[in-house]
Amino acid sequence: MFFHIVLERKIQLHPRYFGPHLREKLVSKLMKEVEGTCSGRHGFVVAITGVEDIGKGLIREGTGFVTFPVKYQCVVFRPFKGEILEAVVTMVNKMGFFAEAGPVQIFVSNHLIPDDMEYQAGDMPNYTTSDGSVKIQKDSEVRLKIMGTRVDATEIFCIGTIKDDFLGVISDPGAAS
Amino acid sequence: MSLEPFNRLVKLAARAFYDDITMKGDNQPKTGRGDNRGIAVVVLDALTRRQWVREEDLAKALKLHSKQLRRILRFFEEEKFVTRDHRKESAKGAKIFSAAVAAAAGDGRGKEGEEKVKLHTHSYCCLDYAQIYDVVRYRIHKMKKKLKDELDSRNTVQTYICPNCAKRYSAFDALQLISYTDDLFHCERCDGELVAESDKLAADEMGEGDDNRSRRREKLKDLLQRIEEQLKPVTIQIARVKDLPVPDFGTLQQWEVRASAAGWRGYGEIDPNDANKSSQGYGGTPMPSLGDTKVEVDLGGGVKEEVQSEGKPTKAKVLPPWMIKKGMVLTKEQRGETSLDAEATTQETTIDDKKQADLKDDDKSLMDEYTKAYYAAYYAKIQEEEGGRQSVKQEEFGVSASDQDELFGTQETSSHRQVGMKSKRRNAEASYKLAADLNMEAKESEEEEEDNIDWEDG
Incomplete structure (x- = not known):
C-alpha cells in the first residue's frame, strides 16, 4: 500500500556548496540519500514529492560540514498481510517462485500454488496446469495475495499465495508473443 | 465445591485420549499378556476416587506391579495430569499419612500405619485438576x-x-x-x-x-x-x-494437615461427613485400600447409609423455611438415590414445604385441608418413587457396568485388538453417548435448582 507522508532527515552538506544553489543541492542530496531505501517502519521510499521545511544548519566542528534538518514529503510503499499485489516473476524452482512488485520481493511456495499446477523442470522451469492453458514462468505477471511479511530494519520480504479466487497469471508473455 | 464434574472430565479425557496408550517395557516381549492398553484409564479412574495416595497403596489396590504403576504415573506426570511428591520417610512419617487417609476416609481404620516401613523414599500422587x-x-x-x-x-x-x-x-x-x-x-x-x-x-x-x-x-x-x-x-x-471452582488439595503436607484435622473433628461429632470435609471437595468415597469395582458398589451403599442416618430427624418434623437450605439434602425421599435424581426430586419437595409454611401464616383450616391433600399426594409420590427408583438405580448401575465392561473388555480382548479395532471404537462412542445422556440429566437438575433459589429469594 502506498502512503504519502512527511519524514525528517538530517542532511550533511559540504561547505563548497554554500552559495546561491544551496537549497537545490540540498534537495538533490536528500533524494540521492533517501529514495529507494527501505525502513522497516515506513516501508520503501519511492519518491520525494516536496520539501516542507529546512531547519537551521549546524556547523560541525573540525570538518566544516553543515547539518540541516530537512522535513520532506514522500511516497512510501509498504506491503501488508492480506494485500493483493501484482508482481513479475523473477525465478521459478521446484520450491515455488519468486516475484517482484516494485522494490519488494515475494516468495510463493509450491503449496500456495493451486493444486492443479505442476512444476515442469527444464531450460525454462515453470508451473503449468494439466491442460497447459496457464503457465507461470520467469517474467510472467501474477496477481498474488500477501500471506506474511518479514520486516527487518532495512528490508521487507513477503510470502505470497496464488491459491485463491482471481489470483494467478494476469498475462502470459509466452502467449502474447 | 464439587469434585464430580471434574472427575467426570478426567474420566472422559482418559477414555478419549489415553485408552490405547501402551506402557512399553524396555525388554518386555510383546505377548498378549504384556499388552496393557487401557491400564492408563484404570489408573486415572482410580485416582479420581482418591486424593493424595501413596503409590504402593494404589498399586496394591489396582493389583498392579508398583513398577508398572510408576511408569504410568510418570507418563501422566509428563502429561501434566498428576502431581507427585517424593519424600524420604520413616515409619512415623508414613503413619501421619495413613492417619490422614483414615481421617479422610471417615473411618478409624489405620491399618496401613501398622505396616513396617523402613526409611526409604515414598512417592505420592494426586490428580491436578486445574492443570488437567x-x-x-x-x-x-x-x-x-x-x-x-x-x-x-x-x-x-x-x-x-x-x-x-x-x-x-x-x-x-x-x-x-x-x-x-x-x-x-x-x-x-x-x-x-x-x-x-x-x-x-x-x-x-x-x-x-x-x-x-x-x-x-x-x-x-x-x-x-x-x-x-x-x-x-x-x-x-x-x-x-469452566465456571466451577477447581478442587485443589494443595501439596501433600497441606493436605495431610487438613485431612487429619477434619477427620479428628469428625470423630467428636457422630457424623463423619460434616461440612468441614465436604468443603474440601471430597465427593467420592475415599477408601484407598479398596479395588475398583468394590468402590463403585460401596459408593451406593455408603451414600445410602449416611442419608438414612441424617434423614431420620427430618422425617419427624417439618423444617421451618429458613432451614430449608440445609434440609434439602436430608429429605427422606433422597434416601438411597445418587445425587442427580435426588437433587431434582428434593427440589420439588422443598418447594412444597415452603408453600406449606407460607400457608401456615394465612389460614389454619385451609392449611389443614391442604396438608391432608399434600400428604396424600406426597405418599402417592413416594410410592411412585419407590417403584421408579428401582429402575433408575438399575439404569445407573448399567452405565457404570458398561464402563467397566468397556475397560476390562479392552484388556481382555487385547490380543484380538488389531482385528477388532473398529468395533472397539464404536463401543467407546456408545459409552460417550450414554455419558452425554447422563449429562443432560444433570443439567436439568441444575436448572431446577437455580429456579428454586430464585423463587426463595423473591
Missing part, C-alpha cells in the same frame, strides 16, 4: 487447529529442513537460502539441499501427488468432523466445569 482442565482444553485446541490449518492450507509459512544437519528454515528465509548455482535452497551451515518439511497428517498416509490432494482434503474434513463428534462429551464437560 487446561491440558485437555489445550490438547483439543491443538488437534483442531492442526487440522483446520491444514484444511485451509493456512500453515502458509512453509518450513524447510536440512536433511544433513536438521536445521530448519521458514519460507521467510527463502531469499537468503536461494543458491545462484542451481536455483535451489541450500543450508547456510552445511550447504546441503533443503527439503520442504511435510508435517501433514494426510500426506503421510497417502503419497504426495496432485490427484491425491482433493481426496486428502476430504479426508481431513472427515477427520475434523469426527473429532468434533467424538470429543463432544469432553467439550461439553469442559464447558460445564
Whole structure:
C-alpha cells in the first residue's frame, strides 16, 4: 500500500556548496540519500514529492560540514498481510517462485500454488496446469495475495499465495508473443 | 465445591485420549499378556476416587506391579495430569499419612500405619485438576487447529529442513537460502539441499501427488468432523466445569494437615461427613485400600447409609423455611438415590414445604385441608418413587457396568485388538453417548435448582 507522508532527515552538506544553489543541492542530496531505501517502519521510499521545511544548519566542528534538518514529503510503499499485489516473476524452482512488485520481493511456495499446477523442470522451469492453458514462468505477471511479511530494519520480504479466487497469471508473455 | 464434574472430565479425557496408550517395557516381549492398553484409564479412574495416595497403596489396590504403576504415573506426570511428591520417610512419617487417609476416609481404620516401613523414599500422587482442565482444553485446541490449518492450507509459512544437519528454515528465509548455482535452497551451515518439511497428517498416509490432494482434503474434513463428534462429551464437560471452582488439595503436607484435622473433628461429632470435609471437595468415597469395582458398589451403599442416618430427624418434623437450605439434602425421599435424581426430586419437595409454611401464616383450616391433600399426594409420590427408583438405580448401575465392561473388555480382548479395532471404537462412542445422556440429566437438575433459589429469594 502506498502512503504519502512527511519524514525528517538530517542532511550533511559540504561547505563548497554554500552559495546561491544551496537549497537545490540540498534537495538533490536528500533524494540521492533517501529514495529507494527501505525502513522497516515506513516501508520503501519511492519518491520525494516536496520539501516542507529546512531547519537551521549546524556547523560541525573540525570538518566544516553543515547539518540541516530537512522535513520532506514522500511516497512510501509498504506491503501488508492480506494485500493483493501484482508482481513479475523473477525465478521459478521446484520450491515455488519468486516475484517482484516494485522494490519488494515475494516468495510463493509450491503449496500456495493451486493444486492443479505442476512444476515442469527444464531450460525454462515453470508451473503449468494439466491442460497447459496457464503457465507461470520467469517474467510472467501474477496477481498474488500477501500471506506474511518479514520486516527487518532495512528490508521487507513477503510470502505470497496464488491459491485463491482471481489470483494467478494476469498475462502470459509466452502467449502474447 | 464439587469434585464430580471434574472427575467426570478426567474420566472422559482418559477414555478419549489415553485408552490405547501402551506402557512399553524396555525388554518386555510383546505377548498378549504384556499388552496393557487401557491400564492408563484404570489408573486415572482410580485416582479420581482418591486424593493424595501413596503409590504402593494404589498399586496394591489396582493389583498392579508398583513398577508398572510408576511408569504410568510418570507418563501422566509428563502429561501434566498428576502431581507427585517424593519424600524420604520413616515409619512415623508414613503413619501421619495413613492417619490422614483414615481421617479422610471417615473411618478409624489405620491399618496401613501398622505396616513396617523402613526409611526409604515414598512417592505420592494426586490428580491436578486445574492443570488437567487446561491440558485437555489445550490438547483439543491443538488437534483442531492442526487440522483446520491444514484444511485451509493456512500453515502458509512453509518450513524447510536440512536433511544433513536438521536445521530448519521458514519460507521467510527463502531469499537468503536461494543458491545462484542451481536455483535451489541450500543450508547456510552445511550447504546441503533443503527439503520442504511435510508435517501433514494426510500426506503421510497417502503419497504426495496432485490427484491425491482433493481426496486428502476430504479426508481431513472427515477427520475434523469426527473429532468434533467424538470429543463432544469432553467439550461439553469442559464447558460445564469452566465456571466451577477447581478442587485443589494443595501439596501433600497441606493436605495431610487438613485431612487429619477434619477427620479428628469428625470423630467428636457422630457424623463423619460434616461440612468441614465436604468443603474440601471430597465427593467420592475415599477408601484407598479398596479395588475398583468394590468402590463403585460401596459408593451406593455408603451414600445410602449416611442419608438414612441424617434423614431420620427430618422425617419427624417439618423444617421451618429458613432451614430449608440445609434440609434439602436430608429429605427422606433422597434416601438411597445418587445425587442427580435426588437433587431434582428434593427440589420439588422443598418447594412444597415452603408453600406449606407460607400457608401456615394465612389460614389454619385451609392449611389443614391442604396438608391432608399434600400428604396424600406426597405418599402417592413416594410410592411412585419407590417403584421408579428401582429402575433408575438399575439404569445407573448399567452405565457404570458398561464402563467397566468397556475397560476390562479392552484388556481382555487385547490380543484380538488389531482385528477388532473398529468395533472397539464404536463401543467407546456408545459409552460417550450414554455419558452425554447422563449429562443432560444433570443439567436439568441444575436448572431446577437455580429456579428454586430464585423463587426463595423473591
